[in-house]
Amino acid sequence: MDTLSQLKNELQEEYQTTRKFFEEYPDDKNDFAPHEKSMKMMPLATHIGEVFGWADTMLKTSDLDFATTDYKPKQLSTKEDLLKALDENYQLSDKALSNAKEDDLNETWALKNNGEELAKWSKYGSIRHSLNQITHHRAQLGVYYRLNDIPLPGSYGPSADNPGF
Numbered sequence: 001m002d003t004l005s006q007l008k009n010e011l012q013e014e015y016q017t018t019r020k021f022f023e024e025y026p027d028d029k030n031d032f033a034p035h036e037k038s039m040k041m042m043p044l045a046t047h048i049g050e051v052f053g054w055a056d057t058m059l060k061t062s063d064l065d066f067a068t069t070d071y072k073p074k075q076l077s078t079k080e081d082l083l084k085a086l087d088e089n090y091q092l093s094d095k096a097l098s099n100a101k102e103d104d105l106n107e108t109w110a111l112k113n114n115g116e117e118l119a120k121w122s123k124y125g126s127i128r129h130s131l132n133q134i135t136h137h138r139a140q141l142g143v144y145y146r147l148n149d150i151p152l153p154g155s156y157g158p159s160a161d162n163p164g165f
Helices: 003-023 041-051 054-060 079-099 102-106 123-147
Strands: 063-065 108-113 116-122
Touching: 003 041, 003 079, 003 102, 003 123, 041 079, 041 123, 054 079, 054 123, 102 123, 108 123, 116 123
Parallel strands: 063 108
Antiparallel strands: 108 116
């Protein structure tokens, strides 16, 4: 199996798991945060949904400079908005991976701030990093759910709330 197919399959698996989490999202807890330094629940979930579009961005650009981009995080407020954003971002990245060539993964991609390089990877490495971000932030969301007695779907196997996976 080629690398692009592997990335595409992993993105799809993460999408399916994340969609299960978002289907349980409680609209009445948008402002919940477990600590004053923690992100609130809806901005956290929105961020997770947006990360699904990163592979598309990474394959089409060479960097992201925080000082010069016009990017603004989306402001979502309902579960339906969240699911729609997740679906749209997943489809963008799925299509980008389908249209990419293996050699595209060897090109460099960087995060910058006002021209200063903060991090740099191959495009393969940057996409892998984004997949790790999905997993990391979804685990955070799972803690938020647990603290609010929201049943957790299984991720990579059963959960205490979903033993049948």
